Amino acid sequence: MAVELGTSDLRDTLATRRLVGLWRLASGFRRLLLLATLGVGVASFARASSYLLVGRFVDVVLLREDLRRQLPWVAAGFIGLAFVQGGLTYASGRLAARSAEGITKRLREYLFDHLQRLSFAYHAQARTGELVQRSTSDVDAIRRFFADQAINAGRIVLMFLVNLAVLIQLDAQLGLLSVVVVPITVSMSYLFFRRISKAYEDYQEQEAVLSAALQENLAGVRVVKAFARQEFERSKFDAENWEKFRRGRRLLIMHSLHWPISDILSGLQMLFGLTIGALMVMEGRISIGTYLAYSGLIIWIIWPIRNLGRLVVEMSSGLGSYGRVAEIIREEREPLDEGSYRPSRPPQGELVFKGIGFAYPDGGGEVLEDIDLHVLPGQVIALLGPTGSGKTSLVNLLPRFYDYTSGSLLLDGVELKAYPRRYLRRHVGIVEQEPFLFSRTIRENIAYGIGREVSPAELETAARAAAIHDVILTFPAGYDTLVGERGVTLSGGQKQRVAIARTLLMDPRILILDDSTSSVDTETEALIRTALERLMQGRTSFIIAHRVQSLMIADLILVLQGGRIVQRGSHAELVGEDGLYRQIHAAQTRIEVELERELAGV
Amino acid sequence: MSDFGFEEEEFGTSFSGKTFRRMLGQTRPHWRRLVGFLLTIALVSALDSGFTYIGKQIVDQGILANDRAALRDWVRLYGGLIFIQAVGVFTFIFLAGVLGERIRYDLRRTLFSHLQQLSLSYFDRTPVGWIISRVTSDTDRVAELLTWGLLDISWGIMNTTTAVIFMLIINWRMALIVLAAVPLIVIAAILFQKRILAEFRNLRKINSKMTGTLAESIAGVRVTKALGREQQNLLEFGDLTGAMYRSSFRAAWLSALFLPVVQLISAFAVGSVAWYGGLQFQLGGMTLGGIQAFVSYITFMLWPIQEMARVFAEMQHAVASAERVFSLMDSLPEIVDRPGALDPGTILGDIVFEHVDFWYDEQSPVLKDFNLHVRRGETIALVGPTGAGKSTIVNLLARFYEPKAGTIRIGDHDYTDLSLKAIHSRLGMVLQTPHLFSGSILANIRYGQLDATQEQVERAARIASAHDFIMEMKEGYATEVGEGGGLLSVGQKQLISLARAVLADPEVFIMDEATSSVDTLTEVRIQHGIEALMEGRTSFIIAHRLSTIKRADRIVLIQNGRIAELGSHAELLKARGHYYRLYTQQFRRQLDAEVETLGTPSPAPA
Secondary structure, three states: OOOHHHHOOHHHHOOOOHHHHHHHHOOOOHHHHHHHHHHHHHHHHHHHHHHHHHHHHHHHHHOOOOHHHHHHHHHHHHHHHHHHHHHHHHHHHHHHHHHHHHHHHHHHHHHHHHHHHEOHHHHHHOOHHHHHHHHHHHHHHHHHHHHHHHHHHHHHHHHHHHHHHHHHHHOHHHHHHHOOOHHHHHHHHHHHHHHHHHHHHHHHHHHHHHHHHHHHHHHOHHHHHHOOOHHHHHHHHHHHHHHHHHHHHHHHHHHHHHHHHHHHHHHHHHHHHHHHHHHHHHOOOOOHHHHHHHHHHHHHHHHHHHHHHHHHHHHHHHHHHHHHHHHHHHOOEOOOOOOOOOOOOOOOOOEEEEEEEEEOOOOOOEEEEEEEEEEOOOOEEEEEOOOOOOHHHHHHOOOOOOOOOEEEEEEOOEEHHHOOHHHHHHHEEEEOOOOOOOOOEHHHHHHHHOOOOOOHHHHHHHHHHOOOHHHHHOOOOHHHOEEOOOOEOOOHHHHHHHHHHHHHHHOOOEEEEEOOOOOOOHHHHHHHHHHHHHHHOOOEEEEEOOOHHHHHHOOEEEEEEOOEEEEEEOHHHHHHOOOHHHHHHHHHHHHHHHHHHHHHHO | OOOOOOOOOOOOOOOOHHHHHHHHHOOHHHHHHHHHHHHHHHHHHHHHHHHHHHHHHHHHHHHOOOOHHHHHHHHHHHHHHHHHHHHHHHHHHHHHHHHHHHHHHHHHHHHHHHHHHOOHHHHHHOOHHHHHHHHHHHHHHHHHHHHHHHHHHHHHHHHHHHHHHHHHHHOHHHHHHHHHHHHHHHHHHHHHHHHHHHHHHHHHHHHHHHHHHHHHHHHOHHHHHHHOOHHHHHHHHHHHHHHHHHHHHHHHHHHHHHHHHHHHHHHHHHHHHHHHHHHHHHOOOOOHHHHHHHHHHHHHHHHHHHHHHHHHHHHHHHHHHHHHHHHHHHOOOOOOOOOOOEOOOOOOOOEEEEEEEEEEEOOEEEEEEEEEEEOOOOEEEEEOOOOOOHHHHHHHHOOOOOOOEEEEEEOOEEHHHEOHHHHHOOEEEEOOOOOOOOOEHHHHHHOOOOOOOHHHHHHHHHHOOOHHHHHHOOOHHHOEOOHHHOOOOHHHHHHHHHHHHHHHOOOEEEEEOOOOOOOHHHHHHHHHHHHHHHOOOEEEEEOOOHHHHHHOOEEEEEEOOEEEEEEOHHHHHHHOOHHHHHHHHHHHHHHHHHHHHOOOOOOOOO
């Protein structure tokens, strides 16, 4: 199944009515689905025919002494019809499976890709757990809808209609009388199932509560033990546990009422039908053979209707899932290739900020205001300031993770918004505070950003420059060691260096880094420092500075506060000014003096 | 979080009778319900077969005999039985269902209770997701089998048996013909279900893998976008969805094949019945109604046989689940009270580590010949590089683990001679990542002493410097903290856990200081809180804050599982050794952290 088929089409399938949406979702497979349903219908017809055969068998064969010739044919007839019925059922089952699986595969791939391409703003507010749930359980519910429920519903309706039609052929009056109770059963089922759904929801809700309680207890096992609160925890859990039992019981009462009631209705209907039929035979209005055929057929009319009610409830979960998946599909993707300026070579790295301002799309005020800056290629810019001063937001503008909302930003003389995002991300490298690595080999992690085959030599060069090559060689499988739970767990410092190697391999012209190394011991710190310095050589670099050492090597230091640049200059210049920078420097000096004093005192 | 690293147990294809019997044992306390629903099932299925028999009588004695009175009598009987059956259906659904819910309740309760007893080592090596599966979905499956599974099997057996009995009554020779078909169906059923089950197992594996990949891709979406990796990822994902497609499709068409095969076999039976029955009818050995009944019975038996095959397959699933549930139930806690464990009423006194060795994994020892004598009331700061053994010392002291060699003495006792309760009820712990339970702030602080009054709680909060920020919140002590304390900031959670420890009024205080940065105001409060707890108590602190380290009576520098340096702050500084280096670096590092917080309001000097 070609991937291209899915990626742009599914947004066109969205519709406000969920059934319509589901129908549209099945595009390309509708013929198969219809064939499957048709197959099932013809299979029902085959079965109905075998009852007709019973009728004929009795009327014609038994009662008319024509036996010796006809009997083998009748026997063969049963078997032949069973073959037809069986073959069609199987074929339609296969077709249904093919459609359902095909639709699901396409949907899964589409969602995966769609989620990848949604904007940063979307992912910043979305919860991973919920997205995963929608991409897995909800998609699975849609699969069940197409694989089982839709076909079953079709089969039930067809079975009902076909058998009814055959019945009416046998005897119209009898046929119609046989379905008198059907509308009553259907509406009763519907009413019941509304209440059962509510009870079921309550039950599920309590299940989630119980699960959360268990999870919390497990997560806090140390606290429980440390305070010796096992008994307390037991009774806390017991309360929720018992509540689940209670709600389960309530759900059961409704279930146990519904079945017998619909059984009574169906049973009485059958009895009614059989009685009328019997009387009609006795009055000579229909033959005994017809009656026998009828008594076989009627079951296949009444039973489906009973099951339809249950099916409607099952389908409602499929509809609900579709709604949730549609919500995701509805979101706008981030256009990667939109842009009027498409250079064929990497950028020089000259940036001009003129009156740049930025506010997040969901409101919350201006995060950046009036930023003016001129950066020459290869310069190192250090950004300093308290939490929330806008440092991260500023650097996020460069790869167009977010777009500036006012002012102009020129890269090599051209407005940044004119560059396609794909190009920018290829040439802007980022090393984060807590780098994310994938559960793949180290080799694959380092080469993650490169779209082509990477030679081991290139890999090694990058790893050496990032001061991680030697460490990698100490792992059991070297570069082929798996990262993560299945393989080796890397320390914070090691992760950073792998991320640095990854960025080095990309060879970006512009660099953004966060130099925090908070949870790392000093030996590693020095190594990371060296690696970062190598990284910055010859590249226009923006450092979100936590370490005072970074400030020393910067060409330009920007002090941000409240989204504005409040001070700028080199270290020497800023120390001379009265402001935040001097406060920091003063604090540093003060602490150094304190330290000296303390050390001298001992 | 994926559980790939942990070995998921594979269940075998053989049927374990022992586990099955133990499963049945779960129903013993509720035997009345079990017996009740089995009897009701018997009634209902007898009635089902009865209906078909009455149908035969209607034909033979009513229609063909042209006897309206007889017809009326049979119809009345049929009608009456419909109502009786409905009552039966209500009863058995209710009984079976409630039995199921009760079994679930019982299993969950037992497992949870048992979990509280297990030692920390179990939780350190077992993923949380695995445990939750055991307690929720595995218990569900066991309950399902013991109720609906048992019901389906009993119903199937009874239906088939009564149908066969009726058939034998009507014409035993024809019944034998039909019976010949049954073993064929059963064999087909077993063969099919085995293959389908194997396919489902494969499907489950692929599904896990796909879910894991999906979850990781969503978690790492920033990196994917930053590196422009979308297309590549999609291609790789396509491999997984392709595998999923193939496996799922195979499982589906195998299932789709099953029913037609069964129907075909029974069609042969019907054909034979028609042929033989026809001959018999001619000879007067069979009535019309009889033939009709036979045909009905054959179709009638189809459904139960299918259901039994399905249940048989699910039974293996359920037995596997039961095995997992029982293995959890049977796992023994590693740290237990020794026989004759005593509670001396207090654990005040010197704490001594004598020649303690410890490892989590025998290949990599963590502590080697560790010796430390702590005097009563002393504050010890544990410092050193990551992985040196500091957390292990604390774990040992709290008796979450026990030494592999050597002893730990509290007071004059070897602490393994004391009961766990004796130690834990007098120990106060504040951990690195503070864990709160969902509920109010008040309830969380009260965890330290369950029957504390509001005043006592507030007093503790004041001492821990938590009271002020709690009163700043809109609902004060009644404020909900959210799951795991998620509604509060890290600093606030720390303060509450300090208050909790204060309320517990422990004799020994253990703390693992957090390394995360908080705003200056909270930082000061936390420092005050820690000092309050350290006051006059024997304290062990894995320290990161300079103020904590300096305030300790003695500092223990741990390296490679041994004490590298030991002494007061001044002594160690003078020695110009590891501690000196560590201290100066930490000092400078704290400066750098201050850079982050500059610009935020600092508290007025105390």
